[in-house]
Amino acid sequence: PDLDDPAVDPFAVARVAAEAIAERTGVERHDVALVLGSGWGGAADLLGETVAEVRAAELPGFTAPAVVGHGGTVRSVRVGDTGRHALVLGARTHHYEGKGVRRVAHGVRVAAATGASTLVLTNGCGGLEPDWTAGSPVLISDHINLTGTSPLEGATFVDLTDLYSARLRALARQVDPTLAEGVYVQFPGPHYETPAEVQMAKRMGGHLVGMSTALEAIAARHAGLEVLGISLVTNQAAGISPVPLSHEEVLAAGAEAAPRISHLLADIVAR
Numbered sequence: 001p002d003l004d005d006p007a008v009d010p011f012a013v014a015r016v017a018a019e020a021i022a023e024r025t026g027v028e029r030h031d032v033a034l035v036l037g038s039g040w041g042g043a044a045d046l047l048g049e050t051v052a053e054v055r056a057a058e059l060p061g062f063t064a065p066a067v068v069g070h071g072g073t074v075r076s077v078r079v080g081d082t083g084r085h086a087l088v089l090g091a092r093t094h095h096y097e098g099k100g101v102r103r104v105a106h107g108v109r110v111a112a113a114t115g116a117s118t119l120v121l122t123n124g125c126g127g128l129e130p131d132w133t134a135g136s137p138v139l140i141s142d143h144i145n146l147t148g149t150s151p152l153e154g155a156t157f158v159d160l161t162d163l164y165s166a167r168l169r170a171l172a173r174q175v176d177p178t179l180a181e182g183v184y185v186q187f188p189g190p191h192y193e194t195p196a197e198v199q200m201a202k203r204m205g206g207h208l209v210g211m212s213t214a215l216e217a218i219a220a221r222h223a224g225l226e227v228l229g230i231s232l233v234t235n236q237a238a239g240i241s242p243v244p245l246s247h248e249e250v251l252a253a254g255a256e257a258a259p260r261i262s263h264l265l266a267d268i269v270a271r
């Protein structure tokens with residue numbers, strides 16, 4: 001079944017992919033799903049024992065990773081001794097890849113189809129708060145969607161109040177009371193914001209700027225999942241600090257913060 005065919009039901013494709021995951025991993029039902037964004041890759045190993053790992057491109061509806069080496073797999077992990085299973089989606093399709101909103105939302109829909117009731121969305125992003133230095137994890141309290149689009153089609157009216165679950169944010173703060181919170185602004189990308197656009201996002205009430213997450217969260221709410229969003233501030237957004245953006249800075253900050261945020265995520269999921 002081809003996601004790009006408008007006549008095809010994307011939820012039917014998600015169900016087929018979920019059945020394939022159950023068959024390939026031997027895990028009939030998953031309880032929690034995680035999308036690991038830049039800097040968060042190390043968390044998968046800390047969540048628990050990997051039961052099985054499948055190349056995402058072998059599953060219906062997923063495409064090969066845009067950036068070679070960026071995960072590109074779907075993993076089933078036994079969470080500690082809880083008896084619960086986590087589905088780790090290492091293959092995220094970004095809106096800027098231009099493959100359509102159905103592919104952006106596919107992983108989330110597959111997670112719901114595997115039985116998961118909770119979704120953890122993580123990402124790397126730019127920070128608008130000067131004291132959020134590179135490497136800071138920030139809980140997402142709400143989002144502003146500047147993509148101009150939706151993952152939903154037709155008259156699919158969905159309420160987005162408490163989209164980033166207050167219950168799960170409180171649970172995260174039990175693990176780390178020092179966690180800051182912020183509003184995440186999704187830009188279309190793939191270019192970074194100009195300093196003027198960063199100031200616009202600030203005036204609109206944003207604290208984090210990125211190119212993912214908002215569309216996935218909307219699809220997750222529609223699919224009935226409870227959502228926790230956590231950003232890793234890997235750089236200060238353009239114009240916030242006098243030093244210009246550098247990709248090396250982004251990669252270095254993510255690597256440096258990896259152990260702390262991976263343990264944070266594993267502790268949150270284990271609760």
Ligand SMILES: Nc1nc2[nH]c(I)nc2c(=O)[nH]1
Pocket residue numbers: 038124125126127187189191192193209210211234235236237238250
């Ligand atoms: N839009 C946007 N996305 C990002 N992703 C990362 I990592 N840093 C940024 C950033 O500064 N702006």
